[in-house]
Amino acid sequence: MADERGSAVDDLISIENEFWEWRLDDSPEFATVTGDFRRNDRLNQFGVDLFKPRYDKVEGFLKRVNAIDANDFNQKQLADYLIFKDSLQTYVDGYKWRLHNTLNPVNFLEGLTANPDHFVNTTPFVSRGDFENFIERLQKIPKQFSQYKDLMREAIKQGNTNNNVSMNAVPGQIDERLVDDVTKSIYYTPFITFLDESSVPDNVKPGIRERAQKAIERIMEAYRDMKSFIQKDYMPNARTTWGVDGWKDGKEDYEACLKWHLSLDMSPKQVHDKGLQEVERIGKSMNETMKAIGFSGSIPDFFKMIRDDPKFHIHSAEVLLRKYEDIIYNQAFPKLDQLFKDIPNLPSAIQMMPYDGVRGEYLSGTADGSRPGVFYVNLRKPEDTATIDMMSLALHETVPGHHLQSIYALSASLPNYRKFQEYSYVYQPPLKFPFFTAYSEGWGLYAEYLGEELGLYDNDSILMGRYGSEMFRACRLVVDTGLHYFNWTRDQAVGYMLERTARSRTHLEHEVDRYMTWPGQACAYKMGELKIKELRERARQAFGSSFDVREFHSIVLENGPVPLHVLEMLIDSWIKNESG
Known part of the structure; x- marks a missing residue:
């Protein structure tokens, strides 16, 4: 044998x-x-x-x-x-x-x-x-x-x-x-x-x-x-047409794009409906939090107030960088052992982004530690970053987000085809080898949620920053499927997000244009997070009082990027082996 x-x-x-x-x-x-x-x-x-x-x-x-x-x-x-x-x-x-x-x-x-x-x-x-x-x-x-x-x-x-x-x-x-x-x-x-x-x-x-x-x-x-x-x-x-539904067999093409990005068998209708549910759920949490703050306006009004109030902004690039260092090294890192075990000892760094890109992004280091994993922060216009958004972004990109995800994968001795993912030619799916967006970005969004369990959102304004980030990803489920499957217009998509998120019209127009260019890609973040949460709850119910969330996280992370249906198989197999 x-x-x-x-x-x-x-x-x-x-x-x-x-x-x-x-x-x-x-x-x-x-x-x-x-x-x-x-x-x-x-x-x-x-x-x-x-x-x-x-x-x-x-x-x-x-x-x-x-x-x-x-x-x-x-x-x-x-x-x-x-x-x-x-x-x-x-x-x-x-x-x-x-x-x-x-x-x-x-x-x-x-x-x-x-x-x-x-x-x-x-x-x-x-x-x-x-x-x-x-x-x-x-x-x-x-x-x-x-x-x-x-x-x-x-x-x-x-x-x-x-x-x-x-x-x-x-x-x-x-x-x-x-x-x-x-x-x-x-x-x-x-x-x-x-x-x-x-x-x-x-x-x-x-x-x-x-x-x-x-x-x-x-x-x-x-x-x-x-x-x-x-x-x-x-x-x-x-x-x-705004969406690919205008192509011959366009709706079926979009279904294939969704399957490629999600690594799940879900129809556009199911994804759309899940988005509507999440938007409603997160909206309730936001309204309750605004009430606790004593703010009586709408969600867009709240974020406009944040944008306009100088006390929620840092005007020095150096101070902004120090603030991120404090969040990551003094607040997040010391609490990781509450939720994780056997954390690989590979270095991380925070550096200025060398070009004018997004607010922040993560670049993996090397398995031997010779190059650290780097969180690049856009310091060109520090005042554009609201302080209430910094915690969720830092958790997403570093720990327990992409940096933790990366160092577990680097330590796992994966074969090359899994170790290296080709994150380019995003226009090509469904005719492309997968890079498991839903796993990678789903974990990043799940890491933002873990900040709540670790007590890192220590006031209601910062919690609103987290909800704003989550709401943005939930709206994508509604808008992406709307554009490519339900005949939505560009204005309809922008308007939907404008009423519910923290972003400006200019930013949202750019976002919606991205969704039209890369069908299905924007749905991966939220669907991946929801799948990880679903599997965690399944394990918690199976093990009852003996459930160890650190063990669950090890199973999720130690195999590196995976399709979600394979992740589900791994969790189910773990539950079966441990409980029987």
Whole structure:
């Protein structure tokens, strides 16, 4: 029996390793992000003609995995088997929708038009080979743009284009990248400082710079061509409906997008109704809290009062940073052992965000601790952050949120396909390998809730900040399904959120445009949190007075990112084993 199990496990590991090498061959830009630099002279390839060969390859892996007898696998092995199988099956199921979302690679949120900085920042620049590889990549960008346009022409032909709200900002984003002097381009940055500091011989550097400049000149031409194509060809053919329900089989496509992001079988109606229930529940909590504060206006009135009152804002970047440090290291960290056990000892840091992005975000560290997990805080306009929002944001991004989630996963010795998730090309689902948004972001929102159990929301105003954050995610369930399935208009969606959340009209318009661009993605946060809470309550009822929430949290975290239906299997199996 042990030999048979060992053989089956060896087969699984062998297929996983073969799959991973194929994945990196197929996605060389992703390979660079993972720290594998063997393909740094190549770019990702795009084209309708590539869908079938990729499908055939993945289906081949899936058939081999399905042939493995997993009956004698232990819990960890079974989890790995089920997650791998789910990843392959998700891609195979998505093939049906290859002529839908996947044909629209350019939008205001992503694509080389939106953010080439990441492309530069993930690449090493030390040896001559590093610079030669990067020049080869630069030389291939015009071809990649041409491949983008071919996909978008197919989208026009199929009648499956974006709405113009996804495209209006793109010409301006391209203008920001266009330069007359190519040495001022973001693409040229490595050839200034990095080249001077590198091991490249001085007599070779001028030739490298000259070839880089020629490559970037061609990229500028490709940008201009792309801008012209978008304005003259694509935007006049943009879909006129707000949601993808205007496409042929659009409602079914949206159902597939929801399943991809949620990793659950839920209909848009079920998600919409759950959103309405949550909005009502959270609204009651907010009204009770405002009453306790002595505020008699509406929810938007309360948050306007917060925005307008200087005492709820910090005007110094340094003071804002110190405040976050106090929340995380003096308030949250000391209480973690109430809810968690065997916490991995990996470092964290709080740093200024190097660009003007969202209010805060987390970037994972390394398993050996050489690079800490970093909470990046936007300090450019410190006064824009209300102090009542700081606790929930800090808990979401650091502990017990994404930092804790990350260090458990880093300590779990996961196979590469689970350790590294490709959080890009968010336009592609359902034809994409999953990165388990509902698990990752569901945990972040659940971590905000855990702040209540830890007593960290120590006054009603800060508690309102938490409820405001939760209400925002609950409204997304209603609005995302409304836009893509129930024929809502953009104004209807913005108006719904304006009446119930803390955000401004400008912010909400940007949010709603995001929902129209990435169908289903915004639903993952709240549905993931609700699933984790549901599984916790199931375990609590099963174990009664012997329920240990720390044990529950270990089961949830120690397997790293998982589809929610696999998480449910893991919790059910734990309950069965421990109680029987």
